[in-house]
Amino acid sequence: ICPRVDNYQPHEVIEYGGQPKTDFQRYIRLSRKDMLDYSFGDATCPEEGKLLDHQPLRLNQDDYDRVQQIPIKKGANFRDLPGVKVGANNIVEWDPEVERVYLKSGKPLVPDYAMSFIKGRSPKPFGRLWWDETVPTVVTRAEPHNQIILHPNQGRVLTVRENARLQGFPDYYRMYGPMKEKYIQVGNAVAVPVARALGYSLGRAYQGEVDAGYDALFVLPDSFTNIGQTGARARASSVGTPAGEVVEQ
Structure with missing residues (x-):
């Protein structure tokens, strides 16, 4: 299975975390030959048997500190942070009884743009995905400011490989270029x-x-x-x- 990784994972090729345990894991890890993929002739991946592109976009320190405080639960997002409450019509507002919390950098834990996104109605900023939910879309950006892209139980965004799996890419596909371009390649692809x-x-x-x-x-x-x-x-x-x-x- 995919091993746990932190906000910063510098290696493009790593070992799998173990043997596949589900039908999906067995399928997605098939070789190009076993997948009957002739798109590259008889070429084989030199890193066959290795996990490719299991790297998340590295968040800046402020965003990383914010993500660390998002609860690990279904539906969690910035609304679960201190000082935020949901008012009428599902619109967020500041809780006057809670003093605003600030990060070590001096910036607020809950940024103003999260409160004002889609006029305060959106739960997307710093939102966590969950195991039994359908991912709405695979986007070309991995920033958590206005989309649900946090890993269910890890303090990071989804990796390039996790996004690629959501798009149905077998694990032998390898992305190229800087990290942000890899996300674009996956997000713009036809599944x-x-x-x-x-x-x-x-x-x-x-x-x-x-x-x-x-x-x-x-x-x-x-x-x-x-x-x-x-x-x-x-x-x-x-x-x-x-x-x-x-x-x-």
Whole structure:
């Protein structure tokens, strides 16, 4: 499983924390060959068997101190910090009976932008994800100021690898570039299971293999793909993602 990591984890390649224990873990850790992935020919990953890109965006000290104080519970966010209360219409307001708390830097524990985000109605700033919840979206940024991206029980944002798993990327995919660009690569990508389903459907349509005996709506030009490889690769891409958790404990 994925080992615990702190706010700063400098290594792009590390060891797994143990053997896979669930169907999802076994599936997502399959090799390129076992996944029937021919997108890179017969190339193999030189770090096969290693965990890639399990690195979180390193928060500045103020944000890290804030994250450390977000309770480890379902639905936790900045509203659980001292001095904040929820008033009418689910709008946050300052609690006049609680003195405002400040960080070592002199900045407030609860920043003004969290209180005013979407006119005080949003629970997203410094929000924690939870094990049994569906992630709303995989974003291109990992800042916790206005989105729910904190790990369920660790004091950090989700790592690049955790985001990649949410997008259905097998573990052998490796991201490149600075940390922020890696998050962008994952967040802007079409989810891998979706891409495979589209590719499979396109392959079937190209071969005229559509449901209910109907003819294909259109025929691709001969130069579009190699006919000799279309059938095998289209069927190979039909491997589905089994149901299971998307973020490992």
